[in-house]
Amino acid sequence: MNSFWIILFHTYLNKLKSKSFIITTIITVVIVLALTNINNIIDMFDKNGGKDKVAVLDESGQLYEPFKKQVNTINKDINLTLYQGSEKEAEKAVEKGDFKGVIQLRYNNEKLPEATFKAMGIADSALFTDLQTGLQQLKTMLAASQINLAPAQLQKLYEPVSFEKFALEKNAKTEEELNQARGLVYVLLFIIYFSVIMYATMIAMEVATEKSSRVMEILISSVSPIKQMFAKIIGIGLLSLTQLAAFLIVGYISLTNNLESVKEGFFGVYGFSDIPIGTIVYAVIFFILGYFLYATLAAFLGSLVSRIEDVQQMITPMTFLVVGGFMIAMFGLGKPDAAFITITSYIPFFTPMIMFLRVGMLTLPAWEAILGIAILLATIIALAIFGARVYRGGVLMYGKSNSFKDIKKALQLTKNE
Known part of the structure; x- marks a missing residue:
């Protein structure tokens, strides 16, 4: 077990002190800031202080x-500003x-207002829309x-119609709860x-880099492949x-x-203040399981390549799976109860995002969430064993990668040991 912790902390500290990690972190922090x-940045470059002057x-x-x-x-x-000069x-x-x-x-023939707007460009649709809306309201008056x-009759004419929504399902989420859950789900999906x-x-x-330096041949003889693989996965997970x-x-x-509105609390402003503890727990569970699922897949795919240049090509199908799950989840934010969303939530590589979406947006029976977690655990275990x-055979393979044909070759090397 000692070798496991040595590899774990070596992976964590080595990556933590690397220039690429430090530079990436600094750049991302700058982007976050x-x-x-x-708003302050826009105002700094705007000579009119964020205001649009219109003649x-x-x-x-x-x-x-x-x-x-x-x-x-x-x-x-x-x-x-009322302009006194000519056009x-x-x-x-x-x-x-x-x-x-x-x-x-100007007035038209019916003594109602109309207008012509001229600018250097018409890309600013927000300004045009606000001016048009103002003119429309004036015309209505x-x-x-x-x-x-x-005025009372006019107000009654434009008064919004009463249209209430009620869910017949027992313990169904209210509109407010759905909006809160949607915000949390949206953020967590991106994370x-x-x-x-x-x-x-x-x-x-990381795996490809060690292979290219031939360090792997020494490691693989003294540390079991499962220990080595999960030490790296957990180390980078901590990172x-x-x-x-x-x-x-x-x-x-x-x-x-x-933001003054944030003084009451970030989560209160964005509708996260009353999120049930269960939803947050599910978010953490599906995040961790989703990470381990794809990290395990990435580790053994990385073991099949000998050059860093080949890594991106090898993990491209995995990237497509992540993008596919994300796009389905984005669609599901509007229709979380669709049959397509329900079915895809039980496909292991989509489960972390889509099952969490359903748990957050719908009132699901506990067994559905537990089944999703069980499917993920079973997939991770099967993926870890395979x-x-x-991994054991792949790290001993060198030369140009031939994509997924190398999996068979790696398995044969493992048998021959």
């Missing part, structure tokens, strides 16, 4: 004030950068006054996805937890310092 400070040419002489009132209700960051002068002011655009207001509708992609690849690279903890701590502190045999 940038994303959590995105208004009011040909009617009556529409500017009510239009400005409607637009400010929709978006306070749009700064409308050509307003266009030149836009070209100089004094205004984001110019909008011309003027049209209502023309047909003598009182599982990126963790598997990053750290399973790292395991395969992943260290890196993820750093990202989460930095992100939390940055959000707390930059993988250890491939």
Whole structure:
């Protein structure tokens, strides 16, 4: 057992001190800081302080004030200015950068407002949509006054219809609980996805690197393949937890310092405050099992290649499985009770993401979640036994990789030992 811990801590510390790990961690922390400070960064580069200045040419002489009132209700960051010059002068002011655009207001034949908007480009759909919405609301008010509708009648006309939803299933989640669960599931799906992609690849690279240095021939003679394989898997698993903890701590502190709404608690703001403990427990279980499943697969795939350059090609099918599970889970966020989602949740390589999605979004009987966990455990054990045999023979194979044909060759080498 002593050799197991030696390999585990050697893998962990060696990777922790490596330049690639340190640089990757620093770059990712910088990205996390940038994303959590995105509003401040945008304002820093925006000479107008985040506000869009728009010139208004009011040909009617009556529409500017009510239009400005409607637009400010929709978006306070749009700064409308009544322009006293000609249309050509307003266009030149836009070209100089004094205004984001110019909008011309006028009455049509029915004495209702219409407009023309001009800007250097029309890619900013948000600004155009806000201006159009403001004008639409103004038109509705003027049209209502023309047909003598009182403000109370107009308000009643546009009042949202009452439409309540009730679940007949016993103990079904409420709308609020579903929104909370959806937020947690969304975050955890991304964590599982990126963790598997990053750290399973790292395991395969670690094995291939040791093979290329011929260190493996010494190790394999003194340490059993299962000990060696799982020592590396757990070592890099600890490394992943260290890196993820750093990202989460930095992100939390940055959000707390930059968003007033986060002062009440990050999880409260994003709907995570009342998540059941059971859902969080399932999230941890499926994350760990998903990691071990793909890490075991990556370890013996990495043992089949002799050059680091061949690693990516060998683990590409595994990557496709992870991407496939992630895409199915994204679809399942909108329809977690679909038959397709239910069936794929029992396919081992999709279970970590999709079964957790169902557990988080639906009220499932306990046996379904337990069955998913049992399928994962059985798959990991079977993969570990098979993988250890491939690993033992694969680490002694050198030369150009011939993809999955090498699995048979590795098994034959194991038998001959």
